[in-house]
Amino acid sequence: MKILNVYRSVPDETVQQLVKIVNRDRDTDNFDLTVENPDYDSLVDKIFEADQTICWW
Amino acid sequence: MEYKKVCFMYRHEDYAVDGIRSALGLAVENMYAYGVVIGKEIPEFDELTQESIEMLRDMEGDILSTEQANVEKNDFTAISIEELGEKLREMTHIIPYGAK
Amino acid sequence: MAKSLGIFVTTTDSLAHVIGITKAAKAKGSKVKVFFTWKATNLSKDPAFAGLCDMADDVSICVDSYKKQGFNVEDIPEGLTSKKMATQAQHGILIEDFDCYLSL
Numbered sequence: 001m002k003i004l005n006v007y008r009s010v011p012d013e014t015v016q017q018l019v020k021i022v023n024r025d026r027d028t029d030n031f032d033l034t035v036e037n038p039d040y041d042s043l044v045d046k047i048f049e050a051d052q053t054i055c056w057w
Numbered sequence: 058m059e060y061k062k063v064c065f066m067y068r069h070e071d072y073a074v075d076g077i078r079s080a081l082g083l084a085v086e087n088m089y090a091y092g093v094v095i096g097k098e099i100p101e102f103d104e105l106t107q108e109s110i111e112m113l114r115d116m117e118g119d120i121l122s123t124e125q126a127n128v129e130k131n132d133f134t135a136i137s138i139e140e141l142g143e144k145l146r147e148m149t150h151i152i153p154y155g156a157k
Numbered sequence: 158m159a160k161s162l163g164i165f166v167t168t169t170d171s172l173a174h175v176i177g178i179t180k181a182a183k184a185k186g187s188k189v190k191v192f193f194t195w196k197a198t199n200l201s202k203d204p205a206f207a208g209l210c211d212m213a214d215d216v217s218i219c220v221d222s223y224k225k226q227g228f229n230v231e232d233i234p235e236g237l238t239s240k241k242m243a244t245q246a247q248h249g250i251l252i253e254d255f256d257c258y259l260s261l
């Protein structure tokens with residue numbers, strides 16, 4: 001099970017807590033959408049590789 | 058057939074009612090649908106929204122909250138952040154809904 | 158063959174991301190379906206929305222949300238047809254029928 005965590009803002013404590021539990025003992029990756037010019041090509045590759053994508057607030 | 062399990066999470070009061078409607082929309086499509094209000098006290102729901110929650114529960118879904126005030130006011134099921142994290146691990150789809 | 162991608166849009170500041178991701182996915186040969194709900198239906202009035210409709214395989218919005226956001230259901234956004242003024246069942250299709258799912 002590979003989880004991709006995508007962040008639309010800097011993760012606060014609540015998000016960090018949830019991500020930690022969801023990621024536990026799993027293969028994980030992440031993507032930062034807060035940067036000025038996100039590499040959407042790379043994001044799509046990551047989405048296709050993951051079993052589940054979670055786009056956090 | 059494996060049924061999908063979907064958890065919506067709401068952190069803004071302007072999005073909770075419609076988010077519950079979205080959860081109900083998936084429950085009628087034969088999915089297990091849950092909604093969780095996190096860290097935000099929301100006003101008492103109107104009768105229509107209360108009915109939507111009852112329908113969702115009839116279809117084995119639920120509306121939960123980390124806030125005790127919502128549990129008392131709107132009869133949500135109580136859940137802690139740690140319990141929510143564990144619940145999310147069982148989901149096929151996780152939806153942080155709307156604005157923070 | 159590229160995987161298919163369903164995008165569920167619930168936020169009002171995400172159109173640039175939806176367009177960027179759709180463009181990248183289409184360039185890889187992916188089938189892309191997008192559904193906008195609640196406040197995100199306001200994005201159907203963005204000048205860039207029609208371009209997204211041209212690019213994606215399917216774009217629809219929740220008509221009930223659109224109405225609740227103060228729009229007239231007869232006022233169909235550029236790029237959509239009356240059939241694409243739809244219900245939450247579209248979200249169910251994203252989940253059931255697409256290989257990958259993203260909420261924004």
